[in-house]
Amino acid sequence: MSPPSVGVVIPTRGDRPALLRQAVDAVLLQDYAGELQVVVVADGRSPHDVSGVPRPVRVLPNTRAPGLPGARNTGIAACDTDLIAFCDDDDVWLPGKLAAQVRALDETGGEFASCAIEVEHGGRHIARLAGTSSVGVADLVRSRMVMVHSSTFLFPRGLFWPDESAPAGQNEDWDLALRAARRRPIVHVDRPLVLVRWGGSHYAVRWADRIAGLEWMLARHPELAVDPRGAARVRGQLAFCHAALGRRRAAVRWALRALASRPWEPRAPLALAVAAGLVTAPTVLSALQQRGHGI
Secondary structure (H helix, E strand, C coil), X not given: CCCCCEEEEEEECCCCHHHHHHHHHHHHCCCCCCCEEEEEEECCCCHHHCCCCCCCXXXXXXXXXXXXXXXXXXXXXXXXXXXXXXXXXXXXXXXXXXXXXXXXXXXXCCCCEEEEEXXXXXXXXXXXXXXXCEECHHHHHHCCCCCCXXXXXXXXXXXXXXXXXXXXXXXXXXXXXXXXXXXXXXXXXXXXXXXXXXXXXXXXXXXXXXXXXXXXXXXXXXXXXXXXXXXXHHHHHHHXXXXXXXXXXXXXXXXXXXXXXXXXXXXXXXXXXXXXXXXXXXXXXXXXXXXXXXX
16 A cells, blocks of 8 residues: 655745755655655745745645635645645755654554654754653643644644634644644654754744734633643743833733743743843843744
């Protein structure tokens, strides 16, 4: 029996052709015996403006809602494969990624796979492992689990679709992972098989969008406000984002709520320091990313 065919969806704005070419080449170089279809989806511009993509890769316009979820769904709809995989245009699949995940799905009967990642920031490389081969809802509520990253996702075509109502595309991947885990635990290959570059994301410092995305998640997944650790983390993130925008009163309010949920929540004092003008939000974020962590 032949391995399942895989459609790989790579959204892009077309403004970083060298990185896009690296992402595409890494997918095409996967040692995988099954059929591979690669679709690059141009979001917000014409496919003719996207350069550096070799044949037989297809380049399509985003025909759905503008933004990352719509671009991903455009790519899913364009594929006729057994499985769908995502890769961001600034990330790189490492050798063996696809074969390891397909094998893990086959061996476990799972529906959705992720893998560990290697974070690259400021010339440093840091492996982020989950320490488990199975990720459930409780895991994703307590922690965002950065290694359950969109560029690691693999699942049957038609079973899952990113939600296009996510504000500015924020947290659509976290939402998708939670929805998948509710059906069946995520099969996780705990080896760093995707290189994730931090610092160049289109969403890195859009604080208002981050706030909207976190509020959207709280409304969609009430359990995030129930688990003390998960609630403290989200509230601490909201505090930090408000502080980054200079909204001191909102930052203090969310920081106090975070500390009420978990007295040792580390994001709360960071948010208060930014709100007080003791340090800037980009400085804190850069220091965390140097260690392979986000806010």
